[in-house]
Amino acid sequence: MDKLKKCQCEDMSEEEKIAIIEEFIDEYKNKEGSLIQVLHIAQTIYGYLPINIQKLIADGLDKPLSEVSGVVSFYSFFSTTPRGKYTIRVCLGTACYVRGGKKILDKLQEILGIGVGETTEDQKFTLEVMRCIGACGLAPAISINDTVYKQVNPDKLSEILEKY
Numbered sequence: 088m089d090k091l092k093k094c095q096c097e098d099m100s101e102e103e104k105i106a107i108i109e110e111f112i113d114e115y116k117n118k119e120g121s122l123i124q125v126l127h128i129a130q131t132i133y134g135y136l137p138i139n140i141q142k143l144i145a146d147g148l149d150k151p152l153s154e155v156s157g158v159v160s161f162y163s164f165f166s167t168t169p170r171g172k173y174t175i176r177v178c179l180g181t182a183c184y185v186r187g188g189k190k191i192l193d194k195l196q197e198i199l200g201i202g203v204g205e206t207t208e209d210q211k212f213t214l215e216v217m218r219c220i221g222a223c224g225l226a227p228a229i230s231i232n233d234t235v236y237k238q239v240n241p242d243k244l245s246e247i248l249e250k251y
């Protein structure tokens with residue numbers, strides 16, 4: 088766990104990140120379900136899973152690259168492109184959708200100049216949509232990393248983003 092905490096350091100060099108991923112590959116190599124676990128860890132450390140990291144994992148776990156790439160593309164929480172420092176998720180569950188979730192999404196796309204699944208050029212924000220985040224009574228809701236914003240007014244979005 089200490090290793091993972093250390094891995095969240097933004098100043099870590101590429102070589103250091105790869106060395107830590109290799110350590111985890113060694114540790115998980117012969118364990119059941121190791122691929123998904125190593126991919127999770129690698130994404131946490133590296134930020135995303137480009138093809139060179141997928142290859143490293145495939146070689147380390149002795150699996151074909153096609154299997155690793157297949158898993159990465161199957162699960163939406165794995166990303167093959169760099170993600171922003173902050174991930175904004177707009178809830179499009181029923182309650183939020185009915186109470187204006189789509190307007191919030193439109194407004195965010197306008198403010199940030201990106202579409203769903205994209206990241207701003209300065210690598211600050213990634214925009215995603217999701218289903219119910221458990222705040223239906225106070226819909227519409229969005230989350231930015233671990234913080235949930237409820238009863239969001241599209242006109243207040245700039246104010247919220249300024250905090251980041």
Ligand code: FES
Pocket residue numbers: 178179180181182183184218219220221222223224226227228
């Ligand atoms: S539908 Fe959005 S929080 Fe439940």
